[in-house]
Amino acid sequence: xxxxxxxxxxxxxxxxxxxxxxxxxxxxxxxxxxxxxxxxxxxxxxxxxxxxxxxxxxxxxxxxxxxxxxxxxxxxxxxxxxxxxxxxxxxxxxxxxxxxxxxxxxxxxxxxxxxxxxxxxxxxxxxxxxxxxxxxxxxxxxxxxxxxxxxxxxxxxxxxxxxxxxxxxxxxxxxxxxxxxxxxxxxxxxxxxxxxxxxxxxxxxxxxxxxxxxxxxxxxxxxxxxxxxxxxxxxxxxxxxxxxxxxxxxxxxxxxxxxxxxxxxxxxxxxxxxxxxxxxxxxxxxxxxxxxxxxxxxxxxxxxxxxxxxxxxxxxxxxxxxxxxxxxxxxxxxxxxxxxxxxxxxxxxxxxxxxxxxxxxxxxxxxxxxxxxxxxxxxxxxxxxxxxxxxxxxxxxxxxxxxxxxxxxxxxxxxxxxxxxxxxxxxxxxxxxx
Amino acid sequence: xxxxxxxxxxxxxxxxxxxxxxxxxxxxxxxxxxxxxxxxxxxxxxxxxxxxxxxxxxxxxxxxxxxxxxxxxxxxxxxxxxxxxxxxxxxxxxxxxxxxxxxxxxxxxxxxxxxxxxxxxxxxxxxxxxxxxxxxxxxxxxxxxxxxxxxxxxxxxxxxxxxxxxxxxxxxxxxxxxxxxxxxxxxxxxxxxxxxxxxxxxxxxxxxxxxxxxxxxxxxxxxxxxxxxxxxxxxxxxxxxxxxxxxxxxxxxxxxxxxxxxxxxxxxxxxxxxxxxxxxxxxxxxxxxxxxxxxxxxxxxxxxxxxxxxxxxxxxxxxxxxxxxxxxxxxxxxxxxxxxxxxxxxxxxxxxxxxxxxxxxxxxxxxxxxxxxxxxxxxxxxxxxxxxxxxxxxxxxxxxxxxxxxxxxxxxxxxxxxx
Numbered sequence: 115x116x117x118x119x120x121x122x123x124x125x126x127x128x129x130x131x132x133x134x135x136x137x138x139x140x141x142x143x144x145x146x147x148x149x150x151x152x153x154x155x156x157x158x159x160x161x162x163x164x165x166x167x168x169x170x171x172x173x174x175x176x177x178x179x180x181x182x183x184x185x186x187x188x189x190x191x192x193x194x195x196x197x198x199x200x201x202x203x204x205x206x207x208x209x210x211x212x213x214x215x216x217x218x219x220x221x222x223x224x225x226x227x228x229x230x231x232x233x234x235x236x237x238x239x240x241x242x243x244x245x246x247x248x249x250x251x252x253x254x255x256x257x258x259x260x261x262x263x264x265x266x267x268x269x270x271x272x273x274x275x276x277x278x279x280x281x282x283x284x285x286x287x288x289x290x291x292x293x294x295x296x297x298x299x300x301x302x303x304x305x306x307x308x309x310x311x312x313x314x315x316x317x318x319x320x321x322x323x324x325x326x327x328x329x330x331x332x333x334x335x336x337x338x339x340x341x342x343x344x345x346x347x348x349x350x351x352x353x354x355x356x357x358x359x360x361x362x363x364x365x366x367x368x369x370x371x372x373x374x375x376x377x378x379x380x381x382x383x384x385x386x387x388x389x390x391x392x393x394x395x396x397x398x399x400x401x402x403x404x405x406x407x408x409x410x411x412x413x414x415x416x417x418x419x420x421x422x423x424x425x426x427x428x429x430x431x432x433x434x435x436x437x438x439x440x441x442x443x444x445x446x447x448x449x450x451x452x453x454x455x456x457x458x459x460x461x462x463x464x465x466x467x468x469x470x471x472x473x474x475x476x477x478x479x480x481x482x483x484x485x486x487x488x489x490x491x492x493x494x495x496x497x498x499x500x501x502x503x504x505x506x507x508x509x510x511x512x513x514x515x516x517x518x519x520x521x522x523x524x525x526x527x528x529x530x531x532x533x534x535x536x537x538x539x540x541x542x543x544x545x546x547x548x
Numbered sequence: 549x550x551x552x553x554x555x556x557x558x559x560x561x562x563x564x565x566x567x568x569x570x571x572x573x574x575x576x577x578x579x580x581x582x583x584x585x586x587x588x589x590x591x592x593x594x595x596x597x598x599x600x601x602x603x604x605x606x607x608x609x610x611x612x613x614x615x616x617x618x619x620x621x622x623x624x625x626x627x628x629x630x631x632x633x634x635x636x637x638x639x640x641x642x643x644x645x646x647x648x649x650x651x652x653x654x655x656x657x658x659x660x661x662x663x664x665x666x667x668x669x670x671x672x673x674x675x676x677x678x679x680x681x682x683x684x685x686x687x688x689x690x691x692x693x694x695x696x697x698x699x700x701x702x703x704x705x706x707x708x709x710x711x712x713x714x715x716x717x718x719x720x721x722x723x724x725x726x727x728x729x730x731x732x733x734x735x736x737x738x739x740x741x742x743x744x745x746x747x748x749x750x751x752x753x754x755x756x757x758x759x760x761x762x763x764x765x766x767x768x769x770x771x772x773x774x775x776x777x778x779x780x781x782x783x784x785x786x787x788x789x790x791x792x793x794x795x796x797x798x799x800x801x802x803x804x805x806x807x808x809x810x811x812x813x814x815x816x817x818x819x820x821x822x823x824x825x826x827x828x829x830x831x832x833x834x835x836x837x838x839x840x841x842x843x844x845x846x847x848x849x850x851x852x853x854x855x856x857x858x859x860x861x862x863x864x865x866x867x868x869x870x871x872x873x874x875x876x877x878x879x880x881x882x883x884x885x886x887x888x889x890x891x892x893x894x895x896x897x898x899x900x901x902x903x904x905x906x907x908x909x910x911x912x913x914x915x916x917x918x919x920x921x922x923x924x925x926x927x928x929x930x931x932x933x934x935x936x937x938x939x940x941x942x943x944x945x946x947x948x949x950x951x952x953x954x955x956x957x958x959x960x961x962x963x964x965x966x967x
Binding site: 537 | 578582625626629716773788842856915918
């Protein structure tokens with residue numbers, strides 16, 4: 115029986131080519147608009163560390179001036195001071211902990227064929243690498259060195275290794291940079307977490323850094339303070355060390371709790387730490403420590419901007435208009451067939467048979483709509499790549515999106531065609547047979 | 549008969565039979581309901597969409613105070629041990645300022661759209677508990693005003709002797725500053741800007757300095773506090789291994805000068821490299837990328853929606869023309885003229901659109917209330933609803949035009965044909 119419906123539907127669609135194409139295009143346009151905007155939200159809010167994002171926390175402490183706030187209305191700064199970073203990391207109260215900051219400096223390879231370049235560098239403690247599951251191609255990271263321990267070691271990103279060493283395993287080689295001789299201990303594999311949650315000061319979808327050095331190197335070589343720097347004391351002195359001793363914040367502090375460890379436990383530790391610092395005359399404000407896991411942090415930082423949701427809601431309304439449009443067109447399409455249907459009814463076709471046939475036709479139109487929608491979706495995503503160049507590397511039509519598109523299209527065609535189908539099978543044949 | 553005719557031409561409206569028209573519209577309840585809802589939603593989306601677009605355009609068109617179309621920046625990074633940032637910078641700038649196509653050049657890490665700078669708190673009375681005005685700081689020498697293309701509206705420019713050459717750690721404060729007119733008004737609550745010249749202000753509660761000049765406008769390089777018009781210029785040049793030059797060219801000379809300067813600087817000193825050569829307009833486009841994207845996406849949605857709605861209206865009207873072929877023939881045979889048929893279709897369309905507009909206005913306001921509550925958008929001015937209403941009516945009439953013309957030309961002879 116289904117074969118017969120299918121054949122009849124295809125025949126009908128072919129006979130009303132233009133109208134059918136119009137219906138399918140309308141559906142396709144609506145679906146494409148929704149899917150393009152939805153995929154933006156979907157791709158931007160992807161969990162960058164799916165295995166343990168709920169165990170990895172960003173640490174904030176409020177060391178600000180009394181009656182002032184680091185971030186309005188009354189939030190603590192998003193970075194911590196050198197002192198707090200050192201104290202908390204070396205207290206080792208979590209499974210992993212690392213403070214890190216962005217900096218830069220000249221890299222001057224020994225090979226004269228490789229021109230010197232300004233490297234963007236992340237100065238970080240070693241537990242950064244296991245905590246954020248940074249993939250290594252060669253070698254490995256370093257441990258969290260004890261305070262004041264200086265090692266001239268570095269880790270290269272894959273592209274930096276390509277640039278300086280032509281992509282070979284460079285572990286153990288030396289690399290002159292920042293006026294010193296560094297030993298390469300590791301080379302990363304392709305790594306571009308999206309969003310770049312651990313430090314979004316250059317934007318949520320910015321490239322990770324070219325090179326990594328131990329955090330202590332920043333102090334040793336007095337490297338510049340990259341990323342966000344914020345101070346509230348008016349005079350801290352001119353020395354580099356004075357900055358580190360001050361209440362100026364510049365260091366991103368992250369921790370990973372062990373799988374059994376409760377957040378409360380770490381919270382209590384932080385509370386006690388701030389109390390102890392208060393007794394030393396620091397932290398003039400009411401204690402306000404904030405621990406946010408990656409998901410909370412991304413929502414707090416509004417990685418998916420409100421624009422994206424706005425586009426999505428407008429696209430939903432657009433789809434609704436397309437559905438109303440398709441519904442009225444389908445009603446027209448079926449109404450034009452009233453005579454034929456009346457004849458079939460008179461010859462003994464049941465209401466159910468007519469309904470099934472109309473629904474088959476609707477679903478075929480939905481499939482056609484899905485096809486058009488997919489093509490438009492791909493074109494649209496190309497356009498989006500052009501509009502959001504920073505984000506373009508992450509844009510692709512993945513399998514779930516593809517399935518949702520097809521599903522949505524068929525569902526909406528049924529939604530649009532249901533009432534017209536019911537109307538058509540309810541009609542009294544006698545009137546049309548005169 | 550002739551008097552009757554003239555009455556008809558004077559009042560064609562009187563011949564429109566509303567009652568049968570409405571009852572025929574009601575007979576196709578479902579299709580009509582779909583059409584009215586379409587028009588209503590279209591109205592709601594168009595009015596809100598266009599409003600958001602206009603707001604983004606306003607941001608894009610905001611003046612920064614500098615000569616944007618003729619300015620570019622580049623970075624010079626020294627990498628050898630005996631590279632001297634100060635002499636390199638002085639030689640470069642002296643040479644650049646002599647080039648015939650360059651109006652002026654200055655070394656600065658910050659400029660409008662550069663995205664980073666320090667913000668300082670300014671106050672008119674010393675002490676830590678005073679009201680402060682935040683201002684983004686620029687560090688420029690005496691060429692800064694001309695290189696940026698600022699207009700000095702009160703006081704004077706810095707003199708060369710006032711400019712402090714400093715390394716990064718040296719934080720000695722200069723004795724004089726130039727502020728923007730907005731800072732002057734905020735600090736002293738006066739419109740008489742000349743009276744502000746010579747007054748003492750305090751920076752970050754500690755350093756006193758004297759206002760030497762006021763520029764009309766200079767936007768902050770970035771705006772974390774919603775005070776983009778607040779800037780302060782210090783007569784300082786900070787030397788680092790990596791320094792940034794801002795270069796203003798004569799009109800129409802931007803592209804050729806960029807190439808010349810890049811080539812010259814690369815040859816003149818081999819101990820550094822030239823990077824990040826970009827015109828201000830390119831940087832501006834990157835900074836405002838999300839707004840440009842939003843405008844594009846919204847316009848695409850609004851126009852696609854308009855097309856879909858027009859196709860829907862035209863589709864139903866065409867169907868009606870086909871379905872009423874015989875009826876129209878009969879009406880024509882009974883004495884209705886072409887105008888009557890045309891006005892029948894247009895009136896039907898106007899009735900549909902009016903129903904849609906009625907619901908659409910409510911939806912537009914509802915959508916706006918949602919957006920205000922959810923994303924802090926401003927309230928939708930009624931003018932945008934009016935514009936959208938007008939658009940929807942025009943759209944309806946345009947979409948009905950072709951089917952209505954076809955109906956108008958149905959010959960009265962159709963009445964005699966049997967279906």
